[in-house]
Amino acid sequence: MELNELLNRTANHIVADGTQFESLALEAMASAARDLSPGAAAALVDWNGSEIARLRAFGIVHGVLLRELPAATQTQLLTHLLSTSSGLALAA
Numbered sequence: 001m002e003l004n005e006l007l008n009r010t011a012n013h014i015v016a017d018g019t020q021f022e023s024l025a026l027e028a029m030a031s032a033a034r035d036l037s038p039g040a041a042a043a044l045v046d047w048n049g050s051e052i053a054r055l056r057a058f059g060i061v062h063g064v065l066l067r068e069l070p071a072a073t074q075t076q077l078l079t080h081l082l083s084t085s086s087g088l089a090l091a092a
Contacts, residue, residue: 001078002078003065003074003075003077003081006082007029010022010029011058011062018051019051019055020047023045023047025081025084026045028084029041029058029061029062029081030042030044030045032065032073032077033061033064033065036064037061037064040060040061041057041061043056043057044058044061065077
């Protein structure tokens with residue numbers, strides 16, 4: 001699975017259930033994007049902020065992660081996200 005595919009799946013889950021249900025993925029995404037887009041990364045995980053602000057931040061961070069994050073770091077993020085989603089599937 002590629003990072004783009006996983007982020008697209010995350011987007012679909014967010015559309016269906018909201019950002020709260022993908023909080024672990026959003027935290028990982030924000031951490032990876034923090035140096036490249038600090039404002040969007042912060043808004044992505046601002047749980048006191050509005051849902052629409054997190055959705056907008058998701059779109060920005062999604063693009064930053066795919067366009068600006070070095071390939072090695074993309075691979076690390078993908079591995080982390082896959083392990084997080086696997087853990088959630090096992091917990092359910």
